[in-house]
Amino acid sequence: MMAPQVVSSPFLKPFFLKTPLSVASSRRQRRHTLPASEFRNLTPQDAISVFEIEREAFISVSGECPLTLDEVLSFLGQCPELSMGWFEEGQLVAFVIGSGWDKDKLKREAMTTHVPDSPTVHIHVLSVHRHCRQQGKGSILLWRYLQYLRCLPGLRRALLVCEEFLVPFYQKAGFKEKGPSAITVAALAFTEMEYQLGGLAYARRNSGC
Numbered sequence: 001m002m003a004p005q006v007v008s009s010p011f012l013k014p015f016f017l018k019t020p021l022s023v024a025s026s027r028r029q030r031r032h033t034l035p036a037s038e039f040r041n042l043t044p045q046d047a048i049s050v051f052e053i054e055r056e057a058f059i060s061v062s063g064e065c066p067l068t069l070d071e072v073l074s075f076l077g078q079c080p081e082l083s084m085g086w087f088e089e090g091q092l093v094a095f096v097i098g099s100g101w102d103k104d105k106l107k108r109e110a111m112t113t114h115v116p117d118s119p120t121v122h123i124h125v126l127s128v129h130r131h132c133r134q135q136g137k138g139s140i141l142l143w144r145y146l147q148y149l150r151c152l153p154g155l156r157r158a159l160l161v162c163e164e165f166l167v168p169f170y171q172k173a174g175f176k177e178k179g180p181s182a183i184t185v186a187a188l189a190f191t192e193m194e195y196q197l198g199g200l201a202y203a204r205r206n207s208g209c
Contacts, residue, residue: 039144042083042095047072049092050085057127066125067097071112075099075124078114081152082121084145086137094128094141098149098158106159106192108183121149121197123160142173149197156198161190 042050051069067075075097076083082098100118101110110122128137149155161181162170171177175193183190 036089038087039084039141039148040087041080042076042085042097043080044073044076046085046092046095047076050076050095050097053092053095053129054125054127056130066111072097074112075114079116082149084141084148086141088132092129093132094126094137096123096126096141096145098123101159105178106161106181106183111183117154119154119156121155121158123158138169139173146173146195146197156196158195158197159192161192163188164191167191167193 047069050072051065051067054065054067054072079099082100084096085092086094098121099110099114100116101113101120101122102115102118103110103120106122111124126138126142128141146158149158158175159178160170160175161183167177170193173195175195178192178194181190181192
């Protein structure tokens with residue numbers, strides 16, 4: 001079995017918040033040993049925390065999670081370099097999970113498939129812990145994730161599907177509409193969105209990638 005790809009990127013470095021977070025006393029005791037805020041690739045050990053955040057976020061809205069726990073484990077085992085978690089004092093507060101895809105548009109099989117060494121990242125899910133919503137964390141994480149993807153060799157674009165009410169959110173991040181998606185879940189219909197990662201040599205040279 002090949003070892004997971006190790007990626008060095010300035011977008012995975014810890015940074016420190018100016019305002020201390022309000023945390024339980026047990027977490028305050030270890031504040032001096034953990035960065036206030038950290039971005040890193042996820043691992044299978046993070047799967048339970050990922051699934052708990054995802055389940056709470058989506059079950060009440062659509063009744064289904066984008067990824068099952070087994071699928072989370074599968075993607076974090078196969079392509080951890082296409083994931084990113086935001087941790088505050090060691091606790092996961094937001095995450096994004098992607099996988100490789102090699103077709104022009106997303107199909108049903110893209111929901112459970114990772115295609116290695118492909119030029120496209122399929123973003124499966126972006127989710128924020130319920131106690132950290134309405135703080136702009138989703139937008140910040142998505143921006144940081146997209147900048148990080150630009151540092152990975154061979155990637156040209158990112159694709160995702162979303163419900164209509166989320167289209168403006170992704171448009172603000174630079175995604176363009178590709179039209180109705182062939183993917184449906186129960187009665188839900190989706191719009192496919194695309195973000196171009198290519199043609200950014202200047203950005204790479206000046207980002208420390």
